[in-house]
Amino acid sequence: MDVTPEAAGGAESPRAASISLQAIQKRYPNGTEAVRDLTLEVRAGELVVLIGPSGCGKSTVLRMVNRLIEPTAGRILLGDEDVTDVDPVRLRRRIGYVIQNVGLFPHQTVRANVATVPGLLGWSRDQTRARVDELLDLVGLDPAQFGRRYPHELSGGQRQRVGVARALAADPVVLLMDEPFSAVDPIVRARLQEEFLRLQAEVRKTILLVTHDLDEAVRLGDRIAVLSQGGHLEQYDTPAALLGAPATPFVREFVGADRGIRRLAVTRLDRDALEPVPGDAEADLPTVPLDGSAYDALAVLLTSGRDRLVVTDGGRPVGALSRQRLLDLGRVTG
Numbered sequence: 001m002d003v004t005p006e007a008a009g010g011a012e013s014p015r016a017a018s019i020s021l022q023a024i025q026k027r028y029p030n031g032t033e034a035v036r037d038l039t040l041e042v043r044a045g046e047l048v049v050l051i052g053p054s055g056c057g058k059s060t061v062l063r064m065v066n067r068l069i070e071p072t073a074g075r076i077l078l079g080d081e082d083v084t085d086v087d088p089v090r091l092r093r094r095i096g097y098v099i100q101n102v103g104l105f106p107h108q109t110v111r112a113n114v115a116t117v118p119g120l121l122g123w124s125r126d127q128t129r130a131r132v133d134e135l136l137d138l139v140g141l142d143p144a145q146f147g148r149r150y151p152h153e154l155s156g157g158q159r160q161r162v163g164v165a166r167a168l169a170a171d172p173v174v175l176l177m178d179e180p181f182s183a184v185d186p187i188v189r190a191r192l193q194e195e196f197l198r199l200q201a202e203v204r205k206t207i208l209l210v211t212h213d214l215d216e217a218v219r220l221g222d223r224i225a226v227l228s229q230g231g232h233l234e235q236y237d238t239p240a241a242l243l244g245a246p247a248t249p250f251v252r253e254f255v256g257a258d259r260g261i262r263r264l265a266v267t268r269l270d271r272d273a274l275e276p277v278p279g280d281a282e283a284d285l286p287t288v289p290l291d292g293s294a295y296d297a298l299a300v301l302l303t304s305g306r307d308r309l310v311v312t313d314g315g316r317p318v319g320a321l322s323r324q325r326l327l328d329l330g331r332v333t334g
């Protein structure tokens with residue numbers, strides 16, 4: 001399997017494989033052309049979001065990667081291996097799959113659920129137990145407290161975490177996630193997304209995630225693939241590029257009129273874009289840390305009622321930003 005050392009983060013880090021969709025097509029037996037001709041490259045260790053209107057083929061694409069659905073035409077490679085050359089059952093043990101409502105086994109404990117794939121792979125009891133403990137810790141569930149519970153004894157967010165732990169248990173090279181956070185309320189969802197980003201920074205899996213929520217796509221994606229009907233790829237770009245310059249009228253409409261605000265949330269405060277720190281007369285200006293976003297800076301400006309703020313790094317002022325400068329950062333084209 002093709003593993004890039006940069007993405008894997010060194011010899012001891014979990015492995016990740018690139019995904020290459022090459023002119024894939026899916027026509028269902030009833031004649032529906034769910035995906036007509038899609039080509040998409042996902043780098044090892046990258047988190048790519050598939051987004052688009054209902055019925056555009058997102059889930060079909062995802063399920064072709066782990067061969068729950070067989071493509072009508074085209075090739076899918078994991079690393080340099082064609083997935084059709086691999087026995088589907090063995091393939092699925094190397095690919096984590098997380099779906100909405102998780103699909104935990106209701107009559108098995110959390111521990112047994114997470115141990116499913118290690119069990120199939122014939123891991124020893126000790127090895128499995130250690131891995132389950134590690135995974136539950138990783139997703140923020142204390143194994144002593146939650147390991148013996150059954151799914152119905154958990155909150156929706158906790159169930160979702162168990163689903164992610166189960167998908168990661170056998171150290172898959174790819175994680176497929178279909179609307180993984182949509183079954184929980186918005187506050188829990190935001191927290192799960194944040195935790196998930198921290199988790200991904202640690203495990204660096206190659207992730208293909210389907211959502212219909214643009215904010216989720218912008219928050220989570222290294223890159224976002226916007227699809228229209230028939231799995232047509234309208235644009236494949238970083239969140240900032242997508243929001244800043246939609247490539248087609250479809251994308252422009254899809255990302256909406258408030259894309260300028262959304263873009264600020266993914267725009268980092270660039271040291272080179274700052275203005276000089278003002279003199280003592282303006283010493284009581286509000287501050288924002290350099291590692292914040294342009295959106296954070298705008299929020300500080302709006303709540304303070306001032307028209308300039310000081311940007312700090314490690315508590316020391318490193319520059320200033322005026323309201324006008326900030327609005328320029330959020331300006332979008334297209």
Ligand SMILES: Nc1ncnc2c1ncn2[C@@H]1O[C@H](COP(=O)(O)OP(=O)(O)OP(=O)(O)O)[C@@H](O)[C@H]1O
Nearest residue numbers: 028030032034053054055056057058059060061212
């Ligand atoms: N088993 C099937 N047989 C026939 N048509 C199907 C089948 N599964 C999906 N389709 C059709 O294929 C198209 C793509 O469906 P798919 O579920 O991939 O879309 P999606 O983008 O994931 O939609 P949603 O956001 O609503 O979940 C739709 O028109 C759907 O009706």
